[in-house]
Amino acid sequence: MLIRHLLAGAAMALTATGALAQDDGEPLKVGFVYVGPIGDGGWTYEHEQARLALVEEYGDRIETVYQESVPEGADAERVLTQMALSGTDLIFTTSFGYMDPTINVAQKFPDVNFEHATGYKRADNVATYSSRFYEGRAVIGHIAGKMTETNKIGYIASFPIPEVIRGINAAYIAASEANPDVEFNIVWAYTWFDPAKEADAAQALIEQGADVILQHTDSTAPLAAAEQAGGVVGFGQASDMAEYKPSPRVSSIIDNWAPYYIERVGAALDGTWESKDTWGGIDTGMVEIGEMTDAIPEDVRQEAQDLADSISSGEYHPFTGPLNYADGTEWLAEGETADDETLLGMDFYVEGIDAEIPN
Amino acid sequence: MDLSSINWLLLIAALMVGATPILLAAIGELVVERSGVLNLGVEGMMITGAICGFAVAVKTGSPALGFLGGALGGAVLSLVFGLLTQVFLSNQVATGLALTLFGLGLSALMGQSYVGIRPPATPKLDLGPLSDIPVLGPILFRHDPMIYISILIVALVWAVLFRTRAGLILRATGESAEAAHALGYRVIRIRLLAIACGGALAGLGGAYLSLVRVPQWTEGMTAGAGWIALALVVFASWRPWRVLIGAYLFGGLTVLQLNLQAAGMKMPVEYLSMSPYIITILVLVLISSGRGRISTSAPAALGRTFHAST
Structure with a gap:
């Protein structure tokens, strides 16, 4: 009995080794x-959490390396080259400013696959990914509109780029x-x-x-x-x-990169990885709405949840007409929704925001 | 634009809070530079003070002990610089820059377990009826004790530097270390004391940032405040009261700029943000032009290595 168990165990171990051997016998280096x-x-912290989730998910089948505080520009190219030379199979570059370095290094290492966050340049071995954060902003915007008593909402913005302007509009x-x-x-x-400075701005x-x-x-x-x-x-x-729960932080937008990273690394392990563009929203789990606390009235919590659900199901788009440009001319007619291209290049406020975008 | 929506009284009060970290760091650096030493590690000492102060305040629950801890942390780090430059005669500029990098790394390491924790609140000083005076009350009498202490420190530095024998000796060391040495003063010891004093004040400024102004610990939270403090000393042409004015001006412009934006003013805010630096550059140009009184205000032996044998 005991021996049979042991043999069965040994057989299973052999099968497991066999499965590993299909992945070249070596773990995938990410x-x-x-x-x-x-x-x-904030930002980098969440990417790191997703890396840890990857390790949790795939265990010994992958090996991960990371480098923090890499300046955008020439330094990034050096770091990427170094990573590619040391046998990394899949590299995630997690900031907009790494776009050109990623493309340059990818050309030199056609056998290494790259994933660049928030960019728009792709190649056969460079995929891009980002999240539809504006969906989350619509949900917290609703809560904000309901909760303000002075009817004044303060918005601390970083840089006047489409990503941020889209968030303000949504x-x-x-x-x-x-x-x-x-x-x-x-x-x-003018800082991330x-x-x-952020405290002063809030004050x-x-x-x-x-x-x-x-x-x-x-x-x-x-x-x-x-x-x-x-x-x-x-x-x-x-x-x-x-x-800061339950107040002042009454809810949050969480960037959850884990589902995406797990899917893509899974594809790399199966050998089905290919270059594509991903722009995931609430439906993919990449944008999460953090717990709404009791500081929000019950009915508002329900409305916000319904809004998030209808965005997630595709029933509602945060940019649905009628919407006008700031000068009053028509942008979207009744029932019309914004296309991704306009959203990606958004450089205007919608009607009602009494301000100008600095240039 | 709706300027009436800006509460000018609160703005002035906010400006004093915003300026205090750089005020403390700059007045400390002024003492160091007056003794003839250029320590470019202010940023590193500030951030080390920020985490030391934060850690002590969280562990003991006392903001007062936290401030002491911050000052101590800054002083200890500055003595590393003191040891290298005064005893081992290393280059002050290079060592100071290294100190900044070292301080940033060290603080990140020390702060690993303090991210996301809230420090004990620093109570506002209760000044009773004084704080109810219209206009002056909100501006002057509703702050935390560190605001008043920082102004007292400026007064004290001025009094010691220009009204005591010890201050005279310190300034003499900064003008000509050889002459001070020939008169029998211990140049190295005086400078080490000045460096420690500068480190303690920078640390105090950092602790003010992490305990009162923000208040929380985040890696790299000084975000360049140490460099502004360095510029401020030049801007003030090495005079304590001008450091006070300069700090409120620098701090004030940031707060004013944000307030104008919040009021919906349509102007390129970059110009307001960069104006303190432009003024500093102008002062530097004036100093190096060799014309006027301002050109002689820099301590003559600033940044020069001293050894008793030379």
Whole structure:
């Protein structure tokens, strides 16, 4: 009996080895290039969490390496070349500024596959991926519109690029549908990460009457400022920022890269990896809405959840007409939805936002 | 644009809070440079002070001990610089830059387990009826104690440098180390003390950032404040009260710029953001032009290595 068990065990072990042998006998080596420190609590932190999820999922079948705080530009090219030379099979480059270095290095190493986040240049061995963060912004925009009592919503923006402008528009459209009197005050911080400046920006907005703060910068400093001011709510950005629950952080947009990374590494393991463009939203799990706390009234929580569900099912698009450009001319007619190309290059505000985009 | 939506009283109060970290770091660097040493590691000492102060405050639950811890952390790190440049006679510029890089790395390492934690709140000083005075109350009398302490420190630095014998000796060391040495003063010891003092003040500024202004710990949270402090010393042409004015000006422009944006002012904010640096460059140009009184204000022995044998 015992011997039979042992034999069965040995046979299973042999089969397992056989399966591994199909993957060349060696684990797949996956590399990650990060723009910030893994402890930034936002963007890079979430990519690192996804890497850890990969390790959890595939265990010994893969080996992962990463490098943090890699400057965008020539340094990135050196890091990528080094990674490719050291036998990495699949490399994820996780910031917009790595676009050209990724393409350059990919040309030199046709046998290595690359995945570039938030870019638009592809090659046979370079895929691109990003998330439809604007879907999440529509949901928190709705909550913001419902929760503001002063009708003033403060928005801390980073850089005037389509990604950020799209977020402002999506949030404004949802907020003004929830509350037609709502007004957006936008402050450009010209940084992704500077806790002191973000705190100052939040404070300036609060002092001018905003009681809801939305942010498109990466630190938790605006939430700390909201907490100090009292009676002001905000949302987690990129990461859950759960330490500010239940208020001021009443919900959050979480970038969840794990499902995508697991799918793509799985494809690389099966040998079915190919270059493509992915722009995943709430439906793919790449954009998550963090827990809505009790600080949000019950009915608003329900509405926000319904909104998220209808976006996820494809029933509703956050950019659905009638929508006008800021100057009042028509952009989308009744029932029309925005196409991806316009969204990807978005450089205008929708009607109702009383501000100008800096250039 | 709706300027009336800006609350100018709160703006001035916010400006004082925003300026305090660079004020503390700059007044510390002023003492160091007055003794003839150029320490470019302010950023590194600030961020080390930020994490040391944060860690101590979280462990003990006392913000006051946290500030002491921050000052101590900055001082210890600055003594590494002191040892290298004063005893082993290494190049001050290179060592200072290395200190910044080292401080950033060290703080990231020390701070691993402190991400996402909230520090104990620093209470505002209760000044009773004073804080209810209209106009002056919100501007001057509703702050945390560190704001007042920072102004006291500026006064103290001024008094010591220009009204005491010890200050005279320190300045003499900065003007001509050889002369001070010939008179029997211990140049190395004086400079080490000045370096430690500068490190402690930079650390205090960092702790103010992580305990009051932000308040939280995040890697790299000083985001260049140390470099602004260095520019500020030049801007102030090595005078304590001008450092105070300069710090409020630098801090004020950032806060003002954000407030104008929030009020919907349509102007390129980049110009306001860069204006402090332009002024600093102008001061540098004036100093190096060799004309006017300002050109003689830099300590003559600044950045020069001293050894008793020379």
